[in-house]
Structures are given as C-alpha cells and as structure tokens.
Amino acid sequence: MTRSWATPDNGAADWSRRRSPSVNLPIGLTLTRIVAVPLLIVFLISSSRVHAVIAAAIFILSAITDWADGMLARRRNQVTTLGTLLDPIADKLLVAAALVSLLAIDKIQAWIVVVIVGRELAVTGLRAVAASVGVIVPASRLAKWKTVSQYVAITMLIVEKGFAPTGFHVAATTVLWVALALTVGSAIDYFYRFLRKADYRAIVPGEERWS
Template sequence: MNRGAKVLNLPNMITGSRFILSGCLMLLLLQEQTIPLALLSCLVFTVAAVSDWVDGYFARRYEAITVLGKLMDPLADKVLVATALIMLIPSGKLPAWVALIILWREIIVTGLRGAASSSGIVVAASNLGKLKSTLQYIGLGILIFPLGVLPIPYLHHIGMAIMYLALLLTIWSGADYFYKLRRLFLEDAR
C-alpha cells in the first residue's frame, strides 16, 4: 500500500468529517433555534459524536492507525466539544464558566501530552477520559435538543446535571493526567 493510501484511510476520513461537521454545527447554532433547526443541530452533533467511536473502531479493526490519525482524532474531538460548548453559551443553555473550565482542561492536557510526546512518552486516553468524553457528548446533545419536543420534564436540567458530572470527571481526569506525568516535570530538562 502506498503512503497516500495509508493516510487517506477510512478512519482518517471519518475523523476529517468531524471537523466539517463541527463547522456545520457552528453555522446551525448561529441561527435562531426553531424546532426543525434545533433537531438538525442535534442530529449533526450526534453524528459527529458517534463518529468519534466509529473511526477508532475501524482504525483498530483494520489496523489502520496512522500518525495523522493519532494527531487529528483528539483534535477533532476537542473542536467538536469546544464548538458545542461555546455556541450554547449565548442561548443561555450552558454557563460560560462550565465551558471555560472544560476548555482549560482540554488545553492543559493537550499541552501535557505534547510535552510527554516530545520526551518519548506516549499517553494513551484513559478510561476516565473516555467516560468524561461520553458524558460530555450526552450532556451537550441533550442541551442542543429542542425543548418541548419530547414529554420529558426538566430535559434541560437533566442535560445540565450530566454536564456537571462531566465537569467533575473533566477535572478529575485532568488531575489524573498530571499525576501520571508528574515525573516528566520533576526531571532535569537537559
């Protein structure tokens, strides 16, 4: 298989689609959220979130893991989550401070992973981090979903409760990454 074919594999194309879907989500959430538009926004977000698991499945199943995929997959996840977090603030569906803390953690962990990588240490996603991501996806999906469509009382409150739980896991998993990499910061940088 040639080098171009290895990079342009199905998992990487799915990952790339998450960037495109994040842009579409932003454009949709910029509009006044009528019920049909909010349903479309939720559908786009859901497809993008599910693609996070799908690309990983195909990459492992078909041994199609590439350096580009390892770099782009977590970035695509962060772009999707950041898009949803930021775009929900103006509508009042998400407090800005929740979005800010989640984004801080993502930036810090990305920096930690980069520092570890430059020292030859590979930091795989932890189960705690995966659970955090799953809860973020579920909570954000519920917050994007239009109110009044389903006969579920307090749907927004359920979404916020999930986001607060995701926030706790976000902080916990960030501290866990720092703890696991503490020796990296205690060593002499020669």
C-alpha cells in the first residue's frame, strides 16, 4: 500500500520541479514590467499632473524590477531560458513605450527616439544572429551605463512634463544627450566585439553556421 502512494508523489514532485523554472520570482518581476507598459502609456500621455506623478512612479518601479529580477535570478540560481528571453524584451518595451509617449506630447525629438529604439532593435537582431552561430557577446559595462542613463533621462523628462521646475529642462536635456551618446557608443562597442569574436569568418555555402 505504501509503495502504491509513492509513485504519484514522486510524479508530482517531478512535475513541480519541471514547472518551477517557469514561474519563479525573477520571471514574475519581468512580467510585471511588461504589464506596466500600457499603464505607463495611459498615464504619461495624460495632461494631469497627478497622472505624471503616477507615470513617473510606474517607470521608476519598473526600472527597479529590471535590476531586481537579474539579481534575484543569480542569487537564487534561477537563471532560465524563458527569463533570459523575456528580460531584454521587457526592457526594450518599457523604454520604447516611454520614448514614444514622450514624443506624442512633444517632450522629445523624433530623431532621438529613432536612434535609441533603432539601436535596441539592431543590437537585439545582432544578438540573435550571434547566438545562432554560437557567438556569445556579454553585456559590457558601457551597455549597463547606457541603460541607467536612459532610465534617468526618461524619469527626468516625465517629471519635467508634470512640474517643469526652473532650470530642470537643461538638466534633463543634458542627461538625455549623455544617454544618447552611450546608446550609440555601446552599439558600436557591441558590433566591434561581435566581429572580433566571430573573427570575420565567412558563412559556409549551403550551411547556416560559421566556418
């Protein structure tokens, strides 16, 4: 009798272990960041000062989850394929949504949005190509500073939208230019490191891999 109950329990335990990587806390934080995107857009394009405060709070909390999910995944040894896939998607959705919303209310120039969003798409595409040919290019310190500067610049622009304190526009614009420079610089650095790792190898005819 005891043995007959052991098998279902073991099966349930195996099922739980298989399920746990897909529902861990780091991935939950990443999904929260994705869910926050439409809320950010709604409050950011509103003309209400109260909504500007809410938008700033949503963006800041979302930015914090960007740091927290990675830290928790490493500390808890919960780095998963799903988390690795969703995290950069959530980051880019958050930044792109904020920038496009700021563009819609004339708080940022269109070409800046194109450069930043275009950079993110280009690097994401190159990262996919690199992974497909077995080339791993880890995030650089420059890329991390790029992310931080983008978060700070966007937060300052949201605050300026709601309150526009004297002299704040100059500070927000300065940080935005720093973020723009780091955005372009980190893209160049990523492409350069990819080419070095790939060693300028050519694709073998008839095969989708590097020779």
